[in-house]
Structure formats: structure tokens, C-alpha cells
Amino acid sequence: MRRRLLQSLVPMVVVLAIIAAVPLANYIATGQSRTLFLSRSNDADWFATMAESPLQSGDIATLRELAVRYHELYATPVFVVDVDRRVIATSRSGVDVKEPDLKVALDSTLAGRLPAEPAALWPWRSGEMVVARPVVNNGRVLGAAVLRVPTEKARDQVERGLLLLLGGLLISIGAVVVGIVRPVTRWVLRPLNDLDNATHQVTRGALDTRVSTDGRAPELRRLGDSFNSMALSLHQARQREREFVADASHQLRTPLTSARIHIEGLSRLSPTARFALSDIDRLGRIVQRLSRLAGSDRPGDIESSNEAPLDLAQAVKERLVGWKAVYAADDLELVIGEMVPGGVAPELEVDDILDVLLDNASKYGAPPVEVSVVRDGTEVVLSVRDHGLGLGSRDLKKVGERFWRSAHHREMPGTGLGLAIVRSEAARVGGRVVARPPVGGGLVIEVRVPLIDDYED
Template identity: 95%
Template sequence: MVVVLAIVAAVPLANYIATSASRTLFLSRSNDADWFATMAESPLQTGDIASLRELAVRYHELYNTPVFVVDVDRRVIATSRSGVDVAESDLDSALDSTLAGRLPTEPPSLWPWQTGEMVVARPVVNNGRVLGAAVLRVPTDKARDQVERGLLLLLGGLLISIGAVVIGIVRPVTRWVLRPLDQLDNATHQVTRGALDTRVATDGRAPELRRLGDSFNSMALSLHQARQREREFVADASHQLRTPLTSARIHIEGLSRLSPTARFALSDIDRLGRIVQRLSRLAGSDRPGDVEGSDDALDLAQAVKERLVGWKAVYAADDLELIIGEMVPGGVAPELEVDDILDVLLDNASKYGAPPVEVSVLRDGTEVVLSVRDHGLGLGSRDLKKVGERFWRSAHHREMPGTGLGLAIVRSEAARVGGRVVARPPIGGGLVIEVRVPLIDDYDM
């Protein structure tokens, strides 16, 4: 019975050794594949592939790793060795995923009794369009040898463990080992939920667990500092901009009496002032109710319709279709910055989505919902969960201009009045961004 339990415990450890070796090799070569994908972007557009072929040959000679680049039609453009057959099952599967713009899947575990190479592929992308793929055929002999050594060590440890069971130390050892791991698991869940100040104790543990605890604490500290730097950057930027903007407004306000052009500049200064105010709020609390209330409710539908008058002209100038959907009156907190929210949503829809773009205001129970829908490529399920995070941008849109703060500001504005932002894929494709804010019951339509 003891032997069976020991074997059962060793199976996941053996799988971890094989999976870890595979993941380490994959990640190390993924960086090289990303570099080749970057270097191949210009040659795939210009057709000048001589330097790219030379880089591939040098890389092959240095790392004993064949590399080749294909275009979107799977034609081999540059390779470090001849005889590449893209129709091979492993290459064909990898190219299907890469040329479709999907994220690469984790490779299978490496075991000593297997053979073959690992395929690492990355798309060559320009302005969101896939031009081709860079592919590495990575030898796995050394990694499999490493797995073999790890399995032998595991077998030795298994025999030692069985001997330890015989002399009656299983229970205290198990309790000693699992307690810190359980604490580390709980701490990891706390960090995942946003408690970046979570730390684990590292005293009185095995050296390996101490190192693991120290690594976890260092990771949590780095995450906390990164979040703090983001907040400090936004706060400092808004603070530094406020004084010169105020001074500029005073000077331009004086000039506006003499020049019509200055009046337009004054309008732009006021808009910059509102942006600075939004950045300042973004750097502060995200909790709802962090505003000074007013007794008069704001009709969200009416405010949206008034703002859409200008946006219809903007969309028409760019030959984009803007559809005004159903507009149901509904009272919301007057502190809600409707113009700023709508500006962000319509600007994002025009840049990252596809026409037609439809705007509507509806009621849903105790909420009033401002909805903006486009008919673009939309977002994957993982990306939908990250919408509204500061400085986050979808992988498909990182080549386009932007800061990743627009939807974060929208989420902050909604939170100030007790609202929220929801992103979802609609039927028929595209993306819907909903700003849901509490309905003021006593609003008089």
C-alpha cells in the first residue's frame, strides 16, 4: 500500500519534470522566434530577403536550430537549410494556428523515450495584418536528457521516501511540506484577486521552500511597485499639466477677444483640462460614490443624442456609418461625464472596430445602459476580461496608436457614480461595450 501511494505521488512529479523542461525550452526559443518575426516584417513587404536568409543561416550554425520564414501563402521565403516541407503534420498544424493569428499552444511534455523536434512559430504582423510566419525546428535531445536525469533523481527520491515511510516519518514530513505550500497557494489566490501586498513567511522552512517563498514575495513586490508606478505616473502627469494649462487658458482667453482662431484654441484648452481632470480621477479611488452628489438627475438618452450630433459629422467625414439606435429616457447621476465616455467609445469603435457603429440607450432593471456596438473582429474571451485595465491593449491593436487608458477612464467614470463597464461579443460578430449606471428612480421623464 505504501509503495502504491509513493508511486501515485511520483506520477505528477514526473509529469512536472517533463512539462517544465518542455515549457522552458519553448519559452527560450519563443523569444528567438519573436525576434525573427520582427526582422522578417520588412523583407516580407519589400521582397529583399537576402539579409533575412543570412540571419537564418547564422542562427542555425550557432544554435543548431533550423529556422525558416514563410509568407501568408506558406511559400518558404528564407530558410537556413533546404528541403523544408511545410506539409508535414506538425508544421502544417503550427502554421494553421500562427497564420490565423491565434496564440500558440503549449507544446506536449518531453519524455526520454520519444523523438522528434519542437516547432515554435510566431506570426509576422504589420498593422494588425498577418504577413507570414517565422518557424524554428528546435532539437529536443538535450532537454530529453535533462528529463531523464530528473526522472532518475525522482526514482531515487521515491526509494528514499519508501524507506522513510518504513521508519514512520510520513505524517510529520507530509504536514511539514504541505503546510507552506498550502499557505503559498492561498497567497497566490490573494494576489490574483488584487491583494498585491500579500506576502508569505519564509522562516523555518526547507531551503527550497524558502527560495520559493522569497521568489513569490519578490514577484508580489514587483507587481505592487508596478501598480504604484502606474498610479504615480498618471497622478504626476495630471498634476504637472494642470498649472501650464491654466496659465495657457488665461493668455488665450485674452487673445480670444481679438482673434476667432484663438477661440478655437480656447476650446481645445478646455478639452485638455477635462482630460487632465479625468486622469486625476483615474489616479485616485475607483470606488463608487466618490463624487459630490447633486439633486438634479441627468437624462442619459438626451445627453447622448446631443453629443452624437457632432460625432455623426465626424463619422460622415471618414465615410463611416453611425447608427443611432433606441434611446430610452432614464435618469442618472448628473456627475456622469457622458461626453467623455461617449468620445472614448466612439473613437475606439472607429479605430479598432468596423462600421456600422450603433449607439443606443436602454433600461435594464435598475440600470440605464449606454451601448456602443461595432462590427469588427471583436475580442477573445481572455481579452474581454481585461477590458478596462490600465495600459492594457489587445495583441491585435498594439501596433496602432494609443495609450491603453481610454477604457480605463470610462470604467473609472462609471465607478464614480456606482456603475460598471461590460464588454461582450454580440450575435453576428463584433464587440459591444456597455456602460451600466444606476437608474435614479424618481427621474421625471
């Protein structure tokens, strides 16, 4: 926006400067021409006075000598003609009185009128200036004294003046742009910059950000009010989301605690109950993570632990034992790909992550579902791929957002929290979640977590 505004204002400043400079340039050229014309007009008047007697007596030797000396001194040719336009005396030979500029000057002078001032001396033009004065005796025109004035030096002075004017013009334009246009541009765009900064703050999670609308133009005031209303709606929606997750996790704690007490009693009598007790513990950890998810917009740092690194490949293989049976019962194909050992933070809840990914792949994707663990530089990558319809480029950017669901899957059961929990769990140990379309179609969800350097296979 600032660039566009500058692109509009700077040409306007340049055009105004050019409009102001044109009369100044014309003044410089015209002034130099007038100065030269007036100085040589005095000389032409003197020659006209000196030629009055020779034109009457016919003794032109002295007049010719004066013309030659003047030519040598000022490098300006001089000649005198009678009323019939015959050259009587000249400082150089070869004068052609029929030349257009000489003819016009002589027509006016021999008619008893002073010729008009010559045109402005522009550097790109050439030629001599003609200065003519009538030789008059008792009101009768006897002839004319004519000077062919060189204009090279005068044009050089005009050129230097125009260059100085151009330099001053450029400096003025720069000063106006820096001193006026840019501050005005900043002042005009300040409300939009404030709105842009507020938008970035909201993007970073500061939903209580608001913009001031006092003293703004009506259009900007309406825009600011709309932004504040939007930010308030987002803030309220986030509050409701947090309250929902917090209430749900709180409501789940009591029945889970009660169920665990009862199952602990049964676990002494039935080995099967011990597996149920393990699932109850997993549910308890899920509730705790939901509470953390509701309490913070940014994932926390990795919790300090003295436990040994966890072999991600081994943990995945152990969890896949149960999922093979689940997939087989639903006639779905589960393919176990490459399993490269790699140590990760022991706090990573591999079972929860894999459960979400495999559950999503079975519900929203299509078989076969491929699971692999590989190393990629300083990361260990858990990858789950299905061969379903996949997601569009816009949807891929939203994977992992809370309560978000693809338009193709909104009619299917689910809460839209699964991948959000996976992303939060990965971020808790410094990892990330990447969704991408693989070659051949489908969808790949990668959970990338840091590799612990001191881990030994």
C-alpha cells in the same frame, strides 16, 4: 490539494488498519475454535476411558446409554468404534465412518496419534467439529471415541467478535483521520494556504503582501521567494504607473491653465474661441480624473450632489451631433439606435465616455458603429457596437485594465488608458463596463450605470 492529500493518506490508514485487523480476526476465530475443541476433548477422553471395558467385554448397553444421555444434554452426537471401524455404540443411527472428516480423524486416532486441531471457525463456513480420542489398554488401541460437535453457537460468538472488531476498526480509522491525518494535512498545506491567501490579497490590490519563507522546505522556500519577487515587481510597476499618470496630469495642469487664460481673452472677441474654452475645461476634468485614477486602486463612492438626474439618452444624442460630422468626414457610418430616456447620476461624464468608445470603435473596429441607450431593470445601458474582428475570450476579461492593449492593436497608436478611464468613470457613480461579442461578430462595449428611481421622463 488538501483533498488529494487526504485521498492519498486515508487509504494508507485504512490499509494499515486492515493489516493490523487481519491477525486479530484470525486470533478471535482460532481462539474460539481452540476453546471449543479443548472443552470437548475432555469429554472425548472421558468417553474413551468409559469405552475401554465395554470394548473388551462386549457389554455396550451402558456405554450406549451414556452416549444417548450426553447427546440429549449437550446436543452433541457421540459414537464409539472398534479397531476395525465398526460402530459399537452411538447416540444416533446413520453414522458413516467413511465421511471425509471422520475418516481423517479415525485414521489418526486408530494409529495412536491425536488428531490435529480443527481449522478456525469462520462465520461463513458450516459443518461440525470432529473430536476423536483413542481407546487404549496397555498401549494397545482398542478403538476410538468420537464427538460430532455442533459449531453454530461458537460461530455466532466469532461473528459478534468480528463485528466488534470491525466497529473498533472504523472508530480507530476515524480517530486517526481526525486526530492525526487532518492536522498533518493542515500542517503540510499551511505554506500553500498562506501562499493562496497572499495571492488573493494581491488580486484585491494589496501589492505589498509578502509570504514568510522561514523554516520552510527548500521547494516551498523557492516558491515563496518567487512569489515575493513577483509581488515586488507588480508593486514597483504599479508605483511607476502611478508616478507616470501623476506626473503627466501635473505637467498638463500648467499649460492648460495658461491656455485657458489666453482663450478666455479671445472668447470675448470670437464665438469660436468659446467652443475651444469648453474643450479646455473638458481637458482639465480629464486631468483631474487621471489624478484620481493614479491615487486609488478602487473607485470611490458617488459624490454627493444636489443636481437633478441626468438624462443619459439626451446627453448621448447631444454629443452624437459632433461625432456624426467626424464619422462622415472619415466615410464611416454611425447608426443611432434606440434612445430610451433614463435618469443617471449627474456626475457621470457622458461626453468623455462616449468620446473614448466612439474613438476606439472608429480606430479598432469596423463600420457601421451603432449607439443606443436602453433600460435593463435597475440600470441604464449605453451600448456602442462595431462590426470589426472583436476580441477573444481572454482579451474580453482584460478590457478596462490600465495600459492593456489587444495583441491585434499594439501596432496602432494609443495608450491603453481610454477604457480604464471609462471603467473608472462608470464605477465612480456605481456603474460597470461590460465587453461582450454580439451575434454576427464585432464587439459591444456596454456602460451600465444605476437608474435613478425618482427620474421622470
